[in-house]
Amino acid sequence: MNIWEIIIITVIKIGAILTIMLLTVSYLVYFERRISAWIQSRLGPNRVGWEGILQPFADVFKLLLKEDISPVAANKFIHGLAPFIAVFVAFSTYAVIPIGPDVTIFGYSIQLVVADVNIGVLYVLALTSLGVYGLTFAGWSSGSKYSLLGGIRSSAQMISYEVSMGFSVGGVLLMAGSLSPIAIVEAQYGWMWNAIVQPIGFITFTVAAFAETNRLPFDLPEAEPELVGGYHTEYSSMKFAGFFLAEYANMIIAAGMIVTLYLGGWQVPYIDKLGLGEIVTALMQVGSFFVKMGAILFFFIWVRWSIPRFRYDQLMNLGWKVMFPLSLINIVWVAALIMIFNL
Amino acid sequence: MTIYDIIFYLFAAITVLSAFLVVTAKNIVHSAFYLLFTFFGVAGLYVLLGADFIAIVQIMVYVGGILILLLFGVMLTNKITSVEIKSGTIHVLPAVIGLGLFAAFVLSTMMTTKWKSNPAELPFTTVYDLGYILINEYVLIFELLGILLLIALIGAASIARKDKE
């Protein structure tokens, strides 16, 4: 492959991933509303199109047509920049998550990942830590105390849970012996899924992912009774949509990471024993990735409508006094497993 | 000039320019904001040198941790964001002489020294070797770093906590 072919293939991959992401985000919103309605025995949006299927587009038009307001007290430049940071971080993270095995299309061997970064896991963690800036800047620059409090809350929360998140990932890295997501997926061959091998790490990572995405029961940054809308109180129109987009994109990434790190990624146990053709196998594997991700996303929504919100001190206590020690125990547990079974 | 030179000068310019803006900005939040670019520039230089792990850690630790804490401190401090930082110049002459001497030394060092280099092939990833060396040959330094961090933690807690009256 010469350089131009690589560039063209990469651009195609980026385009494909972006399209999938944007579509998933908009339909995630739709599904969240439908599922929440179902959980609460309501109907939910069902007027635009068949069963409300066109609702996301209506929402986007509504936001586009709204007036873009930036408050007098705001720091205009940073106020405008914050949503871009949020969106940029959310979308660029997806570059390293593999959605399938290597496939051969038109004679080209193509990896189903935008960038095979050999320290991909660190890349995700680094970008997640950048995500804090979007919220912090948004909170500070709005010039409103509700926004500021929301911004501070969210960054404190994200920093606290990043610690246990990082340590949970440590166990996965020990098992795979690599920082590359592809190697991590390949290390979970068969039923050696990390969720089964190291359940504590799976739980701590998932909880931390909830906190990182500011989802219930950890959505204190936007706790309506106390903070109006949290860090995006002063945002409207497409800037608000930017945050909205970033939040749901973050959810998808969190789900993608959970699947990659703990649920075997695109692996289907023992599918290679069935003797199917390469294309069929690959399709099933890609499908399995999206099914797993969908299940995790459903779990996210399910939790949101079932569990009440934490109080702030409870949140911090949980993060530092429970999650952090648990994730350390997980590392010791994995290390012991490796030592005993020579994995 | 190869493509690498151009990339190098690009990142170097980002680093130096934003560092200059950090010290000249009147608003402390703006300073912090420019510092972000300084850190990114340095991380870019690390990538250029093939130190992928260091680059990511630079972003994770400095941008994701230290700078956020800095912003945090600023936001939680009452009215600090509206305070104009004093950035007048005093003792111009001694500063010029001192800085001039330092710059002259640095420049002459940079231009005339024959730096030792043993070119090797760029490794695919540095993580493995780095980890191996840290826990083998440099294990003493690794452990001592642990104690250093423990002391830093104790010291920070000791400074921050309020004494009971």
Added chain:
Amino acid sequence: MDASLLTENLSYILPEIVISAALIIIVLFDLIFHNDKRIIPYLAVAGLAVAGFFIIDQFSFEGSAFATSSSANNFGMITVDNFGSFFKLFVVCVSILIVFFSFSSEEIQKTFDRLGEYYALIFGMILGMIILVSASDLILIYLALELLSLSSYVLAGFTKLRDRNSEASLKYLIFGGVSSGLMLFGISIIYGMTGTTNLYLINPLLQAPNLNLITVSFAMILIFTGIGYKISSAPFHFWTPDVYEGAPIVITAFLSVASKAAGFALLIRLIKTTFVTFTSPDGYWQLINAFDWQALLIIISIFTMTLGNFTALWQNNLKRMLAYSSIAHAGYLLLGLVVMSDQGLTAILIYFVFYALMNLGAFYIIMLIANKTGSEEIDDYTGLGSAAPFLGVSLAIFLVSLTGLPPTAGFIGKLYIFIALVDAKMIAVAIIALLNTVVSLYYYVRVLKHMYLQKSDSPKDAILPSTGQILFILILLVPTLLFGVYFTPIVTFAKNSISLLGF
């Protein structure tokens, strides 16, 4: 590194391991038994005693551990030799005294709740120092220096009783940050030129024919900045008076003795392992001509002691006065290094032992008086000679010893340094140092004048030290007088302790 090699390497650093273990035990003990904080100082003394035992055990043993694969001649990062052991023992002994010192300090007793943190930080300092005196790798040196500095920054502002505490801590931090940054820059230049951080490997590389001498000098001056800051030599002394005055007296005493000793040990090791080509039979070191240490050190030492002594003349706060006096003493100590000979090195070691005794003693008595009167101002010492006879006499002896008058130990220390200077035919430097001593006489004696000759306007309350405090003073006082007349054991000990690994 396989297991047997690791155990062998670890056996070289037993004292360091003991100190680290004691540090961790103290932290855990404080965490688990909140109510038995009284035991922590005893734990500290026990840890120090065990470490001291291992250090004595290592005397007359030479070796080096943790060699990297690139070091062909097998010199590792950390060395064990008599020189290092001497300073380790020095640091440990001073630390034991400091623990007892803390018992009588009201400032420290007021923060009884935080006793665990206090001793953890003290042990951080100790660990930094004993690694610093035996490290032979630039990375390890830098790390140990940071460990030492970080702990001392916090300790300088530990009590938080007055604003001055925080000011001391902050000033210390800012000066320390800048100087350690400069030092790191110097280290990176050295690494860039030689491709190694091991002091023993740098030595042959610096003898290469077409070396850029400006670059070497630049790097060395930068590295000296970091060390000069630790030993508070001019022009890096600006932090000293403020920090010494603001910090709790215990910490001031510790910084002025132990931390300074560690800095000197580092400077000596740096010069002797990286810059010496060979030692002539009469004990003079031949330096590589990459950098002229002698010229730099002569200027710095004369500058340091003159500045310290002359500024001390105007001080009315005793702590601040002793701070400037300790700057001056750093100048005298540097003189021992200026001659670049084994004789000068012996003189430094002797001087350090005596300096520790008299400086700790002076600080201890000032602290006892401050406990009572709440002041360190010289005017408040008026008439103390009759109000506290024992303390007055002891302080007088310590101050006389600091001046360097016979029959005290301070005289012997100065004598050896001057002899070394004269033997090296540096008469002019010796005369300047002598004149400096005369200047210092003025401000030391001024305290005595206030205590004994001036009438106090109001009658002073008597200050009666407890038995333990009298005992502690005697432990410092008796040797100060004894070594003034019978100093052969210390001299023999110092002569035996000047051997560095490889030289």
